Amino acid sequence: MTSQEGPFNDGLTSYHHKSVGGYSAAKLMIYQDLIERQISRQNMHVLDMLNTKYIIFRDQQTGKPTYQRNPTALGNAWFVSSVAWAANPDAEMAIIDHFNPADTAVINRKFEGSLKGYNFGKDSASYIKLTKYGLNTLEYQSSNSKDGLAVFSEIYYPKGWNIYIDGKPGEIVTADYVLRAAKVPAGTHKIEMKFEPTAYYTGNAISKWSSIVMILVFVLAIVLEVRRNKGTAATA
Numbered sequence: 001m002t003s004q005e006g007p008f009n010d011g012l013t014s015y016h017h018k019s020v021g022g023y024s025a026a027k028l029m030i031y032q033d034l035i036e037r038q039i040s041r042q043n044m045h046v047l048d049m050l051n052t053k054y055i056i057f058r059d060q061q062t063g064k065p066t067y068q069r070n071p072t073a074l075g076n077a078w079f080v081s082s083v084a085w086a087a088n089p090d091a092e093m094a095i096i097d098h099f100n101p102a103d104t105a106v107i108n109r110k111f112e113g114s115l116k117g118y119n120f121g122k123d124s125a126s127y128i129k130l131t132k133y134g135l136n137t138l139e140y141q142s143s144n145s146k147d148g149l150a151v152f153s154e155i156y157y158p159k160g161w162n163i164y165i166d167g168k169p170g171e172i173v174t175a176d177y178v179l180r181a182a183k184v185p186a187g188t189h190k191i192e193m194k195f196e197p198t199a200y201y202t203g204n205a206i207s208k209w210s211s212i213v214m215i216l217v218f219v220l221a222i223v224l225e226v227r228r229n230k231g232t233a234a235t236a
Helices: 012-016 029-037 044-049 089-096 109-115 198-235
Strands: 054-058 065-069 077-080 082-086 104-108 127-133 137-144 148-155 161-165 173-175 179-184 187-195
Touching (some): 077 127, 077 137, 082 089, 089 104, 104 173, 109 173, 137 148, 179 187
Parallel strands (some): 082 104
Antiparallel strands (some): 054 065, 077 148, 148 179, 161 187, 173 179
């Protein structure tokens, strides 16, 4: 959804709805690039890959807010049939100027080793459906008669998010400059994305054991004090 007040100057829309905009003083650099070089130019293919289902604008005659449905929004995830390799981020952005995200994923060559020798495709009945949406967990159901390359309409983060297919770990790569993509084998599968930052769990473990040590030290201090008092009383 985009906002009538300007999608990147309005925080109210994003408070109530999923939105391609919203205001933040600390936007991701890659997303800011996409805003300036694609969304501001109204590249509908980019809005489609961001799953923009509705566009809110002011009616020129009435001055009141209205909306228009975008029938080509690609959904939460989809399979592609080909890859357009890009040598660097500038090349990725240039390809995105004119591409069809429903069929092609634009991927940086730094991920070429992850997809080398992987033959993928999609059939007419293939699908990926979002079944659970949470802050730290996303779940999907997929079906494809062929090995597939799935693109997820979620912003890519280099660290923190992990993917599991039927409980087995996979690999997330960047697609279309800002999105996530992953290999999904043929068949029907449960796909999970989990936010599992190493620093968070390491910090939790340190905090947990620090608390345990402090409790043990406290208990030991009490025991020693009790023994000392008993010894003092016995010699009195």
